[in-house]
Amino acid sequence: MIIVSVKKQMPDFSMDATWRAGREITVLFGPSGSGKTTLLRLIAGLEQPDEGRVVIAGRVLFDDQTNLKPEQRKVGFVFQDYALFPWLTVKENILFGIPKKNRKQSAEWMQTLETTFQISQLLHKHPAHLSGGEAQRVALVRALAPKPELLLLDEPFSAVHGQLRSELRSFIKNIQQQWDIPVILVTHDLTEAHLIGDRLVRLEAGRVTYEGSVDGLAQNSSSELLAAY
């Protein structure tokens, strides 16, 4: 179980959001500027809430006594523009988060990742030579390589279209099911939210205005509101 209850005051925005998620794909959905990415960053420890609690499977990441650093949180983060290291090859990017002292184990683990995600043909390329879809896949594998307890995806579909988008959706669903890892995914696209999400949290101006099943949203929202997204 993931519990997120955070408050943060910024110069032109305030966040006061409380919600829960399970070992499933939770979609954080809302219009631009509603605080979706900020919420992911607060969970990952890249920004600090003014107060609140962030708990993953009973492990407190943040409360009034605890504030784990990002490197201590075991939270994988895939950024909207991937943030791959351009001076490293794909293989080096993926191995980046695996401690070097476990070289033998990491070689075996790399082999598993190669087979699972079918990235063998990309391993020796640099990020500059990857397509958008390939870079997205590599960013996902890199975030998963250190075996995180939670995976955060910031607008993963924004740079891919058509068939690639559908493939990426299946890819993320497969990862979640095979690895049994909770995934929190940000999107402003309601169709994507319906197609990939098990659970949906709607965020508006830093507040949670809906939390529940994806299908339940339609019953809770006016058609005008949904059309606005």
Add this chain to the structure above:
Amino acid sequence: MNWQPLWLSFELALVTMLLLLVIATPIARFLAFTRMRGRGVMEAVFALPLVLPPTVLGYFVLVSIGSRSTVGQWYHDLFGTTFAFSFEGMVLASILYSLPFAVQPMQNAFEALDKRMIEASRTLGLNAWQSFFRVLLPGARVGVITGAVLSFAHTVGEFGVVLMVGGSIPGETRVASIAIYEHVENLEYADANAMALVLLAFSFIVLSVVYHYNRRLSRLGTL
């Protein structure tokens, strides 16, 4: 031709460059990321040697480390020799003189680096120090290398500062630029020509290598 002034110039430049790598990198990182008030003032202080006449900078250093100064007396008590008119004194002056040439390319490269790469490294398990060495430095290595090479080349070519602080003691402080000046003063044009040509060729080769290397790294997306 007496090669000693040339070797001394390169030795001075190498020591200055290595020390500047250690000193300028954290300064550049601080200036690139700080949100403190007064950042502009700090940047102006570090950039001062760019506009200050070398003799003025040399004069300030000389007064600060001369035998009557606190630093000079402390140095004398510790090592039994003067700080001014020594190789070590020239190193100090060269560091101050070449500081902006090292800091500014590094700072520009740090500022241009995508901050999400640093954040990504933190979520992948690196602490702030590991992230500095494994992401910030490699990501900004074109700027770091450019800063190092520029400070090296700038130190080889300095004249006014080293003349003020080091004088012209053969084998100790008489570097190539001062030796060339003295050769010309003594109408020894053959020696002046030879030394000047060596410096010209050296500068050209260094800059060519840097530009070539920077272009290759830029293709990989490093700054």
